[in-house]
Amino acid sequence: MIKYYALSNDSDVQQAMNSTAPLISIVSPVYGAATLLPELVTRIHNTVSQITSNYEIILVEDNSPDNSWEVIKKMSETDDKIIGLSLSRNFGQQKALNAGFDHAQGEWIVSLDCDLQDEPEHIADLYHEAQKGYHIVFACRVDRQHGYVERLSSRLFYKTLGYLTETSLDSSIGNFVLYSRMVIDAMSKIGDYYKYYPLLNNWAGFKASKLPVKHAERKDGKKSSYTFQKRFHLAFTTIIAYSDKPLRLVVKFGIALVSIIFLVALFLIYRYLATGKEVSGWLSVFLSIWLLSGITIIILGLIGTYIGKMFETVKNRPRYLIKETTKKT
Secondary structure, eight states, rough: OOOOOOOOOHHHHHHHHHHSSSSSSEEEEEOOOOOGGGHHHHHHHHHHHOOOOOOEEEEEEOOOOOHHHHHHHHHHHTTTEEEEEEEEEOHHHHHHHHHHHHOOOOOOEOOOOSSSBBOOHHHHHHHHHHHTTOOOOEEHHHHHHHHOHHHHHHHHHHHHHHHTTTOOOOTEEEEEEEEEEEHHHHHOOOOOOOOOOOHHHHHOOOOOEEEEEEOOTTTTTTOSOOOOHHHHHHHHHHHHOOOOHHHHHHHHHHHHHEEEEEEEHHHHHHHHHHHHOOOSSHHHHHHHHHHHHHHHHHHHHHHHHHHHHHHHHHHTSSOOOOEEEEOOO
């Protein structure tokens, strides 16, 4: 295990620089951004080289539909600081981050997206903020360069996710985060098959700070690959993986429904005794059967989903598979 340094002054920085492990690892999942990679790497070099010459850049290609992997391989041929990992299929952003974290050797690990909306120049700001004694530093995006619908869906996503997982999530925080080695080592011990780092960051409980940073426009003009459908799937999967609150809500709903039906039944009995008016037959029975059947199907489906996720976990499959790497052995 790599020793953790509390890098609080220049001598500590120099000690880390002289060690075999890099001082800083930058991890970036890559998907559909081949034209942005050269600029991304150049700007990372320009920023991180002002802190240390001992760093690495880990680009995790998540089965991108463009020629991202060819670009990564070509850059790594002339740049020994670049480590490329190509996943065997599209595992998703969180698993790509997981792969990068597993291979990062730095005392400090920075995660950021490849689309340059999180500007690499702020890596230095996050690093200097961490020297005040923080283990995690989050970049809070100011003036987000997204459309109204996307911003609204993002807020709804985090509000719903926070409510159902009973956590407090900040929609201004994305994947631009600086971690200490201590935090990455601790989170690597978490055996969850579905790792969603915004939740794990809160659960881990290490001393954290937030730093406001400017959110830039995407230079290649492409829209985010995170469609509403993908966000919904991510939210549903994360909620099922991290919370049993939906099951508890179903129980509360069932109790409330039984209570309402009981009160309605009492009212109908009272009305019959008081006025002699009978309840019409087949329609009320028909609607009641369909209502209760629908509720039963929903409950069984929810329980089945949890059982399915448990089944996927107990199979103990790897979270990702690496098809190819540029790392020199």
